[in-house]
Amino acid sequence: MRFVVEGEIGGIVWPGKAEQERADDLWRHTCFEAFVTADDGYVEYNLSPSSQWASYRFDGPRVGMRRAEEVATVLGLDAAFDQVALEARIELPHGARRVALSAVIETTEGEMSYWALAHPSDKPDFHHPDSFILTLPPPEPA
Template identity: 65%
Template sequence: MRVTLKPHPTTPGPDIDITVQMERRGGRLSLRYVVDGDVEGVEWPAPAQGRADDLWKHTCFEIFVRTADGYREFNLSPSGQWASYRFDGYREGMAQAAEVADAPLLDAGADHVGLETVIDLPPGARALGLSAVIEAADGRISYWALAHPSDKPDFHHPGSFVLDLPPERP
């Protein structure tokens, strides 16, 4: 399955396109975010590793998974760092989640950057919200998602979970 993210109308970004390809295998979801276009107009974080907070303050790719008991948020930095959080409800009860993400892998060319990872799907996973925070080389921040149901960027908004999970593959 392949989908395209769009920038929030109030936060135009660099001249890029962002697509996400995904495949589900059992309890894991493989994702590949691809940024095409003016990739030199994007501020890419320096290499780092491990779980880290506040990744969304710079260029970061995100996955939101609705569950029976709330939702999970995964943050994936092109630096190689990642994070996962559990929420009981809309921006409520935030805690570090048990589910993990494989360290993001990056590949790049003259006009594209790809980020790949695999995440653990939480029990009761139902729907997805896919998004990205893009920091431009000039410091401007743009917010990209499948849907923008609010007049301000808000990836946590219940209306952002617009994608059904891909069917399982053997």
């Protein structure tokens, strides 16, 4: 995956470098997220510019949250004067079919903004079933 932020990137708070490890509450600061449907619900991946990551499994929208077995690897950041890109790899859950992508951006002024490919409700809700708008190709036969 590659997430790209363009514009006034100097006004964004970028988490400092940390050990590549699982961590909670990454979404409280600048963070990129992927939500992937599975045979039995969906998996949420939080990918921090710090290189920390998290994955959680849900039975339904915000129901049955628990640590997911699927892991992520944050590969790093690429930066230019007007853009920053985060690259990561995620392990897809069994039955992965649809994906929702989003970002939480923290500004140097203390404001938070919430970005997604789709905002199907009045308030940002990355867990909303109608947010899963990308379709993954079927797996190739073994």
